[in-house]
Amino acid sequence: MKLTLRYILPTACAALAVAFAGCIKDNIPYPHIQANIVSIAAEDQSQNAQIDSILRQVTLFFDEPANIYDVKISELTLTPGSEIVGDSITGGIDLSSPQKVILRLYQDYIWTISARQDVERYFTVGGQVGSTQIDVTAHRVVAYVSETTDLEAVLVKTIKLWPEGATVNKDLAGKRVDFSRPVEISVDIHGHQQTWTIYLVQTESVVTTVRADAWTNVAWVYGEAEAGRDNGVEYRLTTDSEWTRVPESMMSYDGGSFHARIIHLSPETTYVARAFSNQDYGDEIEFTTGPVLQVPNSNFDLWWLDGKVWNPWADGGDQFWDTGNKGATTLGSSNTTPTDDTVDGTGYAARLETRFVGIGILGKLAAGNIFAGRYVRTDGTNGILSFGREFTACPTKLSGYLKYQTAPISSTTTGFADLAGRPDTCIVWVALIDSEQPFEIRTNPNNRQLFDPEGPEVIAYGKIEFGENVTTYTPFEFTLDYKATDRVPRYILITASASKYGDYFTGGNGAVLYLDNFELQYDY
16 A cells, blocks of 8 residues: 655745744744644545545445455645644554544644444345334344234345345345244354344334424425335324325335326415225325425625625615635626626626636636525635525426636646646535535645535535537526435525635636526426
């Protein structure tokens, strides 16, 4: 294994400070510079590491075959002058559970390094009612079967509870097994032992209406029954007596668990739903759909000029959108501006231009962008942004109009050199998150934090990209992909950029994106 351990060289001023340290009395307080893990990589990782310098947490991502009991760190960059206290992590580190690492720079800072390994797990049996409950931490499995099931001879249809490559002492798949008492399975994973315990529980319920998740024009209704029966969902208005059965095209099945996607509902209206299995029915569940919400200034008509900075809201009005103009104007002029080149010839649209700002080599690429949130402050020549505005609805799509003039990528940074000369790509994306605060973006490479669509706080995400010229205003629409239907958003993030990799200061000087008439959709 070749290890790359890099420390960024201190500035000349910092070096002089060290040289004069012997002349300074000890009663002068130490500076408060946090020791950060700036970058980290490991062998066999499935995607780039996630680094949070506020919470001082690192997450490394691995696929099933990786050995998280012995993770080889292949690259590590720390804040200049900092060091690891205690054992090095650059050999092998056991990340089967989170590990604490102490970094020292004048003071000690405790960091947590964790591994996230995506493992496909399942267990199903004949006559199963509902879905299997798998507790990964306790290595415990619970499945339900009907009262008529003979627990001494239950057919195991499928089983996989451990990572790929593990060895087990019992192969249960396709066999009839005695589950009159809990069944234990011993597993060896890269030389480490686990014991999984499987419980089968008989239930009186023939069919259960589990829950209904109501959005605006859509509702999701979940049920459980014995697999293989005629299972489904039906619904009605509370004021009606006749039931409407959800068509098969809107049903999804996973063994004895199933759910319905009910579309074309009316907003702010109350309905009743129930699950059925053959001639049996579950309890009726009442739900009320939500309102149709749109974001402020979604047509980008409102702007005001504060010195050199164009702001996408009315002077003295409430702010919803912001741009990177405060950063761009430190070395140049605003590169996100209003334009009267609109879809219908009235009002204004947003014009986002990627531009190199500065003089000669004394500058940086500034991608034209607009986002729901606010520009917090400038960190040197980098930005700190707050992404997200309060929002509790569940839209299904974003639509609008755009046109785009691409340009050859003229500026690149580490990791993007191979893109030089290729046409730039614009992007528009939307996310819904349920974290307690908006998401903080930091573009400084020393403590960079960028948005991760796969982050645990993300409920839904969708995007559209164009890497070629779109010469006239063209309608666009993209769908949001939800991780769950029962999580309630706290914030909506809407972001557009003339350069997809603008956060990495990579893009084409002169790429221009025009945007007009955004609208959130709530149906499928």
